[in-house]
Amino acid sequence: MISSLGRHLLSRRQILQGAAGLSAAAMMGPRAFAAPSTPISFVGWQYQPQIVEENVKTFMKLYDESVNYELVSGDYHPLAETKLTGGQHIDMLYSEENYIARWHAANWIRDIESLPGVADIKAGMFPVSVESLSLPNGGPLCGLPYYAGYNTFLYNDEHLAKAGVQTPETWDAVLEVCRKLKRDGVSEAPFHAMWQQQWPNMSWYMFAAWYSEGAKVFDADGNFVDEPALRKILEINQTFYKEKLVVEDIMTLPGEGVPSYASGRHTFMVVHDYNHKVANDPAVSKIAGKVRNAIMPGATRSTMAWTAAYLMGSQPVDEERVWNLLQFFGGKAKDGQYHVIKRWALEFGLGSGYKEVMQDPEIVASFSKWRDLDISAKQLGMATSRAIGKAIWFPEWDMFMMQQVQEYIRSGSSTDQLVASLAAKASELKAQYQ
Structure with missing residues (x-):
């Protein structure tokens, strides 16, 4: 399986190489007096990189270490794969959960199950996060949590009050309320969602909506499932666009x-x-204080939940040193503090895979200012983890799906045609990676 994956990715290398020049590497400040001469290599995506730099400096001072932090600007996962297929040495890197098994199969990352303290670390995490960060079928842990999240359903309560309507609980009701809001002049484009093609947007939105309606999308054997719930979500979204409700x-x-x-x-x-925090932040939002969270509409009212990861490269420059860096960013530092995770939570509203962090009184008080924590807890209890993301071929199907769904929505084309193409692509990729 490793050689098959490697061959397939190498065939794509020339396509992706052109974008690799977007990366930018920088040494993060002077090393401490006794810091190792060979730095730890750390690659991350473009989210608050200036704060990541500050965190790296804190780690280097606390551990008397040397780290080379490289920011990848652009579509992170394809660019990271370009670096990995090209043989670049990386000790620690970010990843969404659906790349963990794929990169492990390619021997680019290693599992961390046998490292010191892992049993206690796993015991302190939410089970859904342990599942997200492990190899399929109860396999070993491969990463520590960057953050844990889910897709939430937000609404502007002022708009609903003006229209005299309640929060919709089904997708049919969402459609009808949107029609009324537009007809009454409350909002010209009442419905909004992440429909962009980048990896965290259209993909996560579609799976959240599919799960909320009870669609499996894929069965336990990785076969695409064509069912009424899946088609309903597709057709609802096509209708949003056709009727100019977006x-x-x-x-x-x-x-x-x-x-x-x-x-x-x-x-x-x-x-x-x-992003609920952003919508209720008066410094950047015109509707601060008006945005509420509700349980997802749909037949099951589920959503998609995930945990992003810090991973260790398969050939760390020094296992102990890289494990220290992984724990500093993805857990507790040696001083017992969640330096990185707590800062992400308080400043940006990022949830954590750790129970202790989410029960921290300071974080609870902060989160309660911008979202209903009872609804959030209920939604998480109903959330679905995207198990198919562990298939090594899934990221390529996922990109294909986003492209095809966008075109389907724009063109108003046949649902039968789209579903057939999604099923055929899944079968094709599964065969290629066998």
Whole structure:
């Protein structure tokens, strides 16, 4: 399986290489007096890199260490794969959960199950996070949590009050309320969601909506499942676009569409839960204080939950040193503090895979200012983990799906044709990776 994956990725290397020049490497400040001469190599995506740099400096001072932090600008996972296929040495890197098994199969990362303290670390995590960060079928732990999240259903309560309607509990009701909001002049584009093609947007939105309606999407054997719930979600979204209940440029909006939602133009949004904080921040949002979270509409009212990861490269420059870095960013430092995780929670509203962190009184008080914690807890209890993300071929199917769903929505084309193409692509990729 490793050689098959490697061959397939290498065949794509020339396509991706052109984008590799977007990366930028930088040494993070002077090393401490006794710091090792060979730095730890750390690669990360483009989210608050200036704070990541500060965190790296804190780690180097605390551990008397040397770290080379490289920022990858652009579509992170394809660019990271370009580096890995090209043989670049990486000691620690970010990853979404659906790349963990794929990169492990390619021998680019290693599992961390046998490292000191892992049993206690796993015991302190939510089970869904342990599952997300492990290899399939109860396999070993491969990473520590960067953050844990889910897609949430937000609404502008002022809009609903003006229209005299309640929060919808089904997708049919969402459609009808949107029609009324538009007809009454409350909102020209009441529905909003992450319809952009980048990896955390259209993909996560579609799976959250599919799960909320009870669609399996894939069965336990990794076979694509064509069923009424899956088709219903596709057709609802096509209708949103056809009836102009979304903005025309929704598929190309920057920032996951969050700045557009914060403008007050829209009523509903399905988005990463941490963006609720942005929507209620008076410094950046025109609707601060008006945005509420509700349980996802749909037959099951589930959503998609995930845990992003810090992973260790398969050939660490020094296992103990890299394990220290992994724990500093993805858990407790040697001084007993969650330096990185707590900062992400308090400043940006990122949830954690650790029970202790989410029960911290300071974090509870902070989160309760911008979202209903009881609804959030209930939604997480109903959330679905995307098990198919552990298939090594899934990321390529996922990109294909986003492209095809966007075209389907824009063109108003046949649902039968789309579903057939999604099923055929899944079968094709499964065969290629066998």
